[in-house]
Amino acid sequence: MRIVSGIKPSGQLTLGNYIGAIKQFLDLQEKFSNSSFFIFIADLHAITIPINSHELEKNIREIAATYIACGLDPLKVNIFLQSEVKEHTQLSYIMESTSHIGELERMIQYKDKKNYSETIRTSLFTYPNLMAADILLYDADIVPVGSDQSQHLELTRTLAKRFNHNYGKTFKIPEGYKSKIGSKIMSLTDPIKKMAKTEKSSKSYILLSDDLTSVKKKIYSAVTDNDNEIYFDEKKKPGLSNLLTIYASLSNNSIKETEKKFKNSSYKEFKDSVYKIIAETLEPIQKKYKSLINSKKLDEILDKGKKEASKIAELKILDVYNKVGLKR
Numbered sequence: 001m002r003i004v005s006g007i008k009p010s011g012q013l014t015l016g017n018y019i020g021a022i023k024q025f026l027d028l029q030e031k032f033s034n035s036s037f038f039i040f041i042a043d044l045h046a047i048t049i050p051i052n053s054h055e056l057e058k059n060i061r062e063i064a065a066t067y068i069a070c071g072l073d074p075l076k077v078n079i080f081l082q083s084e085v086k087e088h089t090q091l092s093y094i095m096e097s098t099s100h101i102g103e104l105e106r107m108i109q110y111k112d113k114k115n116y117s118e119t120i121r122t123s124l125f126t127y128p129n130l131m132a133a134d135i136l137l138y139d140a141d142i143v144p145v146g147s148d149q150s151q152h153l154e155l156t157r158t159l160a161k162r163f164n165h166n167y168g169k170t171f172k173i174p175e176g177y178k179s180k181i182g183s184k185i186m187s188l189t190d191p192i193k194k195m196a197k198t199e200k201s202s203k204s205y206i207l208l209s210d211d212l213t214s215v216k217k218k219i220y221s222a223v224t225d226n227d228n229e230i231y232f233d234e235k236k237k238p239g240l241s242n243l244l245t246i247y248a249s250l251s252n253n254s255i256k257e258t259e260k261k262f263k264n265s266s267y268k269e270f271k272d273s274v275y276k277i278i279a280e281t282l283e284p285i286q287k288k289y290k291s292l293i294n295s296k297k298l299d300e301i302l303d304k305g306k307k308e309a310s311k312i313a314e315l316k317i318l319d320v321y322n323k324v325g326l327k328r
């Protein structure tokens with residue numbers, strides 16, 4: 001079994017990233033302990049939108065340290081920078097020569113961002129090609145991602161099948177792996193939108209690095225409603241349902257169990273408990289992070305990850321080039 005995923009270093013990681021992605025990595029690490037894991041920092045994806053180069057460099061290191069601080073075990077998981085394994089971009093070009101313009105134009109993430117300006121980067125358009133390459137390069141069986149990535153994953157499967165059909169069986173068809181609870185954590189200030197590290201208002205998200213005092217403030221000021229009843233209904237009560245989801249996920253309970261637990265609580269009592277469970281999750285992560293961020297060990301882990309990933313990627317790209325006819 002091979003498991004592959006990545007996160008863009010376009011800012012610091014949020015609680016949404018933790019619940020939607022990292023928590024799945026940790027579950028899979030336990031569940032499939034004999035599998036090979038490739039969890040990378042999707043740094044090439046981060047430059048699809050403008051980002052200061054110093055900030056990018058800082059974010060890359062921070063994400064690497066955060067992966068390990070959250071509990072990814074470098075003995076079981078290969079952690080590396082996407083940009084350090086050049087085959088990702090090589091295969092991305094092959095994917096550009098496999099996908100159709102119409103398919104890329106239908107991608108929601110592209111359509112959403114494209115509305116902001118006309119000077120969006122070309123790489124934002126071809127983003128799904130690189131993502132498909134990231135996955136297919138390693139013959140991933142399972143790709144743990146939040147639900148915002150479902151469409152990209154579906155396109156990846158389409159491209160793999162198309163390539164296999166045109167050139168003979170080359171790629172495994174990957175399956176997505178979503179958490180049952182929390183595959184889309186919403187903004188605390190506008191719970192119709194997903195929680196994202198690129199949002200302007202820092203009140204809308206919780207960063208894994210946030211100090212606990214500001215976590216408390218953000219939870220207390222999170223938008224809810226006025227009817228003072230605690231139950232799950234994403235349409236009628238999006239803010240409250242989002243907090244229920246966060247609690248359920250972090251406490252490893254179902255939404256039903258969580259609803260029951262807080263049935264007779266006030267919003268204040270409920271928010272207190274949500275804050276506490278977030279604090280319990282973040283405290284050990286932040287402690288471990290501090291010991292890692294400036295350590296040499298972090299570089300050793302990334303070097304090893306790069307080496308292991310390259311071994312597989314080099315063979316795969318050779319096979320692909322051969323099949324396409326890029327040879328003499």
Ligand code: AMP
Binds near residue numbers: 007147182184185
């Ligand atoms: P990104 O930060 O966009 O690179 O996302 C990295 C991973 O985190 C992907 O698997 C996303 O689906 C997941 N993710 C990002 N934001 C959220 C969110 N608000 N809720 C759940 N998962 C998320």
Ligand code: TRP
Binds near residue numbers: 005
């Ligand atoms: N596109 C993903 C996101 O924005 C990040 C990503 C890039 C990814 N390549 C990937 C996730 C490959 C899984 C597998 O969240």
